[in-house]
Amino acid sequence: MPAYICETCGVQYAPTEQPPERCIICEDERQYIGWQGQRWTTLEAMRAGEYRNQLEELESGLTAILTVPKVAIGQRAFFVQTVNGNLLWDCITYLDEATIQALRDRGGVQAIAISHPHYYATCVEWSQAFGEAPIYIHAADRHWVTRPEGRYIFWDGETVEPVPGLGLVHLGGHFDGAAVCYWPAGAGCQGVVLSGDTIQVVQDRRWVSFMYSYPNLIPLSASKVEQIAATMRRYPFRRLYGAFNGLNVLDEPDAVERSARRYVQHLREE
Template sequence: MPNSICTTCGTQYVDSDQVPNSCLICADERQYIGHSGQQWTTAEKLRQTNRTAIKFKEPGLIGIGIEPQFAIGQRALLLQTPHGNVLWDCISLLDESVVQAINAWGGIKAIVISHPHYYSNVVEWSRAFGDVPVYLHADDRQWVMRPDKSIVFWSGATLDLLPGVTLIHCGGHFAGGAVLHWAEGADGQGVLLSGDIIQVVADRKHVSFMYSYPNFVPLSASAVGYILSAVRPYSYRRIYGAFWGAVVQDDGMAVVNQSAQRYLTAIRE
């Protein structure tokens, strides 16, 4: 029986002989049902129409996306460390070429997802690399559409995943929204992998914060304040957002602080 994948958000559901009536992720007010109505595909069909794209971002960090763009369009990031590799966020497509490439780079020790919009095909990714653990924040437990023994629900403010690799709970966009701090990135000056919990915007000189991006619902001042306090203890020069090209190259800490003040001023006025 196939595992249906929503074509709007890319989330894979449990196997069933019938497709779901609608995608619960897209029916939520932060997302939307596609303009042509609810549409589904499968991993097998996706492998026939799309392919994985790999791009080297900096030493120790490799981007993995889908071409042509599918669903929300995010790309995953493979973080290489001396203690094992971590896949940050995920994509709906998994093909043999990317499995072979990642295995050549040392495989995957753990998978971490920033928030439910990027859960995608994470169970198949885990199984392809030896049932590696998938870390999801417990506050987003309700949004798991394909439960699996590989899923580890973490809680609290932070999780030290590997030496120099820390998950930070930020909330905001989703209750369990998280970012990843890589201390050795950017030549030891630190990197923040932010998904769209802290969204790198088009000018790549600022970031922003939203409850819903497609429906333009802003976050409250208190939610943005919580995000700022969560990342304040960490040093980082560079920020990688959720999409190809969404990178703040320098002064990442200052960019977050200045962007937050700009945002707070706008919503207060």
Template sequence: MKKYICITCGTQYPASSHPPEACIICKEERQYVHPDGQQWTTLEKMQQSGNYSNHFVDEQKGMKSITTIPDFGIGQTAYLIEEQGFRLLWDCIAYLDDKTKNDINEAGGLDAIALSHPHYYTTQVEWAEAFNCPIYIHEDDKQWVQEYTDRIIFWSGESLEISEGLVLYRLGGHFDGGAVLHWTKQSDHQAVLLTGDIIQVVADRKWVSFMYSYPNLIPLPAEIVMNIAEKLKPLKFGELYNAFHREVTGQADLAVQRSAERYVAALEGRLIKD
């Protein structure tokens, strides 16, 4: 029995004698099946290959990024945040090995894992078991969990304080339960918003964008984008980090608002100049 991992998106499935017929996450229109067809691996196979390692970067005081090299699956970045002694992993990456476990444990371990949306669930159960901690997922995305564990806490409502200074907000959009993490940073009160790709930082780092599907370029309706912006209006944050090592630095809260306005203007044909 093996726990098979989809090579395209990194989602791990429960132990079985044969690979699943298809990856549920990739078959859905927000993701895609690789043109060469469905392909599978396992965490053990990845570890034994010697091809992969996790790279840690100190992004700022209290926050490290974790990225797998070379890219695997979607290629997202996870973030390890420490606030007043509480250590939270924001989003997951598929690859996990002994060195990663040792590095994290030597620094203080993990107290919790929180997920923005289903594309980054990956090997979340392996991570939670390795560090003996709970996983926080919004209940609106419960149907997308492929491997269940008692460690998963399905939270409800529009916000959840995991620990002082670390609050999850459900924005929806990309997925119904799409969540972001607001980190108030007690050390210097310069709040940070971590968004996965519920909100995506674009090439011009002064702007962000919003999509139903990024790989398939399916936009969100104007009403949903404005609702996301409205939910964030009460929050102050100077920086915003997405899942691909991009950030907006300086008045990121205002960047989200003006980006939402530009997005809606484009949908309504008001952005195009004669």
């Protein structure tokens, strides 16, 4: 039986004879159903097409993985290499033999961690391709898992280390369980944050933003944004890499702090 993939969000569901009737991710007010109605594909169908994954080394030990042409939301995944093991941060829908081989050549994937449900993608396929690597998902988002047969680790609390030296930090906001990845050894030991869209890098690339919904432009509350900024003070960084290609904040260690202040100022203006 095929494990169907929603064409709009790229999230895969448990194998079924017929495509699921609905996508719970897209029906949520943070997403949307495709303008042509609910559509489904499979990994096999995608592999027969023109897709491929591009690997780009962003700095020593950090590689972005991006599918071209764009699939669904179009996020990138990150492959972080450390002496203690390698982590796949966030997930993308398309996976083929060339990608698996390229990552095996770099030491394989020992753990997978995902910021929030929009990027669950085909995480079970990725896990299976790398020796049933555990998939770290925050427990607050457990009910969003659409392919339950995976080897999940539902973590709780502020932080957990799927690989020693690589932390997940729970921030909430965009989703109750939304998290970022903190790599203190990154950027020459000045700290790297992989922020998904829990903290979204904006187009000028010196600032970030925080939304409940990006496609439907629903903001977060002032108190939530202040809470995210307060938590992030404990995780100093030099570089922050967002979910989308090229959206990186380099050498702006106060970007989260000052962006949160600006955001809250706008919300509170009379």
